[in-house]
């Protein structure tokens with residue numbers, strides 16, 4: 001989905017967060033080499049290494065450039081009076097705010113999409129060039145369009161709510177909006193795998209696609225002492241779009257499920273897939289989705305409070321030159337977007353740090369969960385990380401600052417090194433989750 005829409009619908013930010021990839025786009029970090037003297041657990045050489053370094057640099061630069069670009073572009077459009085003109089169009093068509101919202105929000109979101117378009121186009125070009133994506137331009141444009149339409153549909157009620165509380169409670173709007181967002185986030189996480197995700201990708205039951213895998217997964221599930229019925233295990237058609245691999249847990253309550261991409265099934269053997277699945281089961285068992293929801297709600301509280309202070313200051317100081325008449329003006333949503341872009345970027349190290357700690361915990365759980373089922377979990381995990389890293393062209397020697405700021409997962413290199421040496425069943429050691 002389009003990034004700017006994700007920021008606007010902070011609610012939705014949790015959906016991809018909760019559904020964190022097991023290894024995809026695992027970001028850079030110093031690679032602790034536990035086995036001094038021997039080969040690193042994850043390595044690339046020759047042409048692959050060269051490509052991985054190039055792609056990693058591009059990803060890193062684009063990530064930071066995009067943050068600055070969004071902020072600058074919104075400021076320029078504010079100064080040019082573009083948002084106030086869109087507001088005028090809406091107000092000239094109707095004096096009814098509910099109808100104004102129908103006109104303003106699609107135009108507003110199209111503008112935000114256009115801001116992101118140059119870098120989005122560039123990144124798809126890069127993905128095609130390096131063979132990470134196999135999606136046609138036609139398919140890509142259709143995905144972007146669907147993302148925009150979903151954003152328009154989902155943003156209507158939050159935008160109306162903001163419009164009303166901006167007018168009625170100019171001091172407390174952020175608190176009311178935050179309060180309303182709590183049930184909204186929970187509902188969106190619940191419906192995402194059932195309603196939203198099928199609009200973007202094709203999901204089918206995993207059982208008929210790979211019965212041997214389901215048998216194996218059930219062994220791991222029962223060792224974990226839980227019940228994930230095969231009906232909660234899904235296969236996703238990723239190979240029509242990407243060469244990368246992924247598996248994740250998504251949804252809550254009755255919609256909670258495990259999703260394995262077809263690329264993962266095709267490229268990893270049963271033991272390697274088992275380790276990846278063990279990691280995902282860790283997210284499932286350790287209630288990472290609920291913890292992610294709670295964390296997102298807490299971060300949203302801080303973000304909205306900062307946004308409230310920022311918007312009051314910005315409109316008082318620049319409202320005249322931006323032609324933003326006040327908080328209850330439709331154009332103030334652009335100032336809110338500006339605030340969310342700034343504070344969202346500044347809070348990235350906090351949200352990613354939280355995510356990395358959960359990912360590491362899931363790695364530990366996964367290694368322990370497959371003990372006794374996979375003959376050599378250390379080697380299977382290492383080779384799984386090797387294949388995941390190769391498929392996504394992950395740099396084996398990444399930059400520590402970039403990981404700190406942008407890494408939702410520990411680096412592939414550090415995860416592979418950890419997995420290759422993690423054996424809590426040795427004398428004198430104790431497993432964390434599966435007691436002897």
Ligand SMILES: [Zn+2]
Nearest residue numbers: 020021022359
């Ligand atoms: Zn994970």
